[in-house]
Amino acid sequence: MSDTTSVQDKNSLPNVHVQAEILVQALPHMQRYDQEVVVVKYGGHAMGDADAAKDFAEDIVLMEQAGLKPIIVHGGGPQIGKMLEKLGIKSEFAGGLRVTDKATVEIVEMVLAGSINKQIVGWISAEGGKAIGLCGKDGNMVKARKLTRTTIDPDSNIEKVIDLGFVGEPEKVNRAILDSVLGAELIPVIAPVAGSHDGQTYNVNADTFAGAIAGSMGAKRLLLLTDVPGVLDKNKNLIPELTIDDCRRLIADGTITDGMIPKIETCIYALEQGVEAVVILDGKVPHSVLLELFTDHGAGTLIRR
């Protein structure tokens, strides 16, 4: 052994102990989540560059290797927006949802169930995982119905219906499909597109879709990966834990606004369906999923009943 090597070994000793400590710290968490379903919603804003994709895929493969049953539901709002722009199709949002006409729903399906879905499957495969790409239509896994939204007209004070076109909400989830996919030790990667009983294709908000999947699977955790550290207070500080009542209060006092409102509504729905806890966290932080699941301090905002 050369002198140089022995000096390097000595220098790396504390580091090795720290690494061992981190692995040991993960043990009770791995035991707690063993064989449990964890739904990870990977939002379009959380998807970054190639390095970020690799980090995300490594986390998912490690989860599966550690005995968890990950289910990925992905979004792709910004990517749909770019494609629509390229094709010269105008797009607008109402209450955080994309108004979806016939041309738009075709692009939504192409980008979500085609391009992004297969990209994520590819990332997971590259890290040695076995993923299978699906959308709600596959095996009739999720049936959707047209979403009806209403608003109060400020002038007349009369309730009116907002027509969002082909925007749907999950009506029924057939968990048998997911049970067999998980039973075959495959990682389902699901695009939030679903068909209705009369064969119409619907564009479903990815948070809503993930909440329905987590609820029907009785998931131990629903992780919502976004582009902020979690729910922030009025001074922009991270709120580490919230209850459903806290969430309702923060919406009422205007602390929670915009895209965070449907996210929180999804959290409340999933918790009421029996999901043990939901976590909103920053998908841009490298290995945020592992930090949340396998370290004592976790990451993001944890929401419980």
Ligand SMILES: Nc1ncnc2c1ncn2[C@@H]1O[C@H](COP(=O)(O)OP(=O)(O)O)[C@@H](O)[C@H]1O
């Ligand atoms: N109290 C809050 N804490 C954190 N983010 C908030 C809050 N209120 C509103 N937001 C907004 O919600 C956004 C996340 O929702 P959204 O853009 O729909 O995410 P995604 O595309 O990942 O689904 C944040 O980027 C932020 O602008």
Ligand SMILES: CC(=O)N[C@@H](CCC(=O)OP(=O)(O)O)C(=O)O
């Ligand atoms: C109805 C509706 O708004 N659907 C979304 C579906 C994708 C999505 O939700 O993606 P993110 O999670 O990246 O926002 C859309 O068309 O953008």
